[in-house]
Amino acid sequence: MGTLLANFPGMTGNRHGTSKSRAAALLLALLPVPGSLPAADMARFQAAADIRAAAEAVVLERLADAPGQVTARAEELDPRLQMPACDAPLSASLPARTQLSSRLTAEVRCNGARQWRLFVPVKITVRQSVVVAALPLERGKVLAPGDVLLAERELGAISGGYLTSVEAVAGQVLRRAVPAGAALAPALLEAPVLVRRGQAVTLQAKSGVLTVQAPAVARGDGALGQVIEVQNISSKKIMQAIVRNEKTVEVYLP
Numbered sequence: 001m002g003t004l005l006a007n008f009p010g011m012t013g014n015r016h017g018t019s020k021s022r023a024a025a026l027l028l029a030l031l032p033v034p035g036s037l038p039a040a041d042m043a044r045f046q047a048a049a050d051i052r053a054a055a056e057a058v059v060l061e062r063l064a065d066a067p068g069q070v071t072a073r074a075e076e077l078d079p080r081l082q083m084p085a086c087d088a089p090l091s092a093s094l095p096a097r098t099q100l101s102s103r104l105t106a107e108v109r110c111n112g113a114r115q116w117r118l119f120v121p122v123k124i125t126v127r128q129s130v131v132v133a134a135l136p137l138e139r140g141k142v143l144a145p146g147d148v149l150l151a152e153r154e155l156g157a158i159s160g161g162y163l164t165s166v167e168a169v170a171g172q173v174l175r176r177a178v179p180a181g182a183a184l185a186p187a188l189l190e191a192p193v194l195v196r197r198g199q200a201v202t203l204q205a206k207s208g209v210l211t212v213q214a215p216a217v218a219r220g221d222g223a224l225g226q227v228i229e230v231q232n233i234s235s236k237k238i239m240q241a242i243v244r245n246e247k248t249v250e251v252y253l254p
Helices: 020-030 048-062
Strands: 006-008 069-074 092-093 104-108 116-133 149-153 194-195 198-205 210-218 227-232 238-243 250-253
Touching: 048 069, 048 092, 048 104, 048 116, 198 227
Parallel strands: 198 250
Antiparallel strands: 006 116, 069 116, 092 104, 104 116, 116 149, 198 210, 210 227, 227 238, 238 250
């Protein structure tokens, strides 16, 4: 059961440390034990289900554009906390810069004749289809489409991030072994090395619409799109070039 703070107009702290939580605790101590009130008197208090529903609704509204399936569940209210029945519709809000997390706190207010407010913790769960290993995968494996599949997972249970496209991981290399069913995080993948140190490559130099080719030697390993040093065999000049494929690197001239 989460912490709930109740506030009524005129209830403030002093400079010696009287807090809202202490005021709420005092309020709880003064309230009658549930079940000790006649049914007619119970109607004078706001239903806990209505308060929780207001908190859940504002969270779902704020996270309407979040990826995946979002579920919001407000924590049970302390049964000793009986708030006066509100003669106006309950309103609820979240901090302006609320970000998606596993737990949010909604402020539920009564703006009627007897005003009050509660801070209600709400647990958030998000489920989404992510890329997982279709079978046990060893370290260094170059991934093929059949090695992975999409499966629904709770995002809060995944550490290190996740991927949502099977096509995006095809051809990538695993940095470590992954068991079947485990979600693949971006940090687990690396692009395969296309060019090795000492390998003969074709150096393409571009300047506007003009393209010149020359034989060169790679001075380091490089994956697709990475920049490596190469040496022009004819001029012996060393320059940086972008790896375009297994045999070609490219440099742009001013």
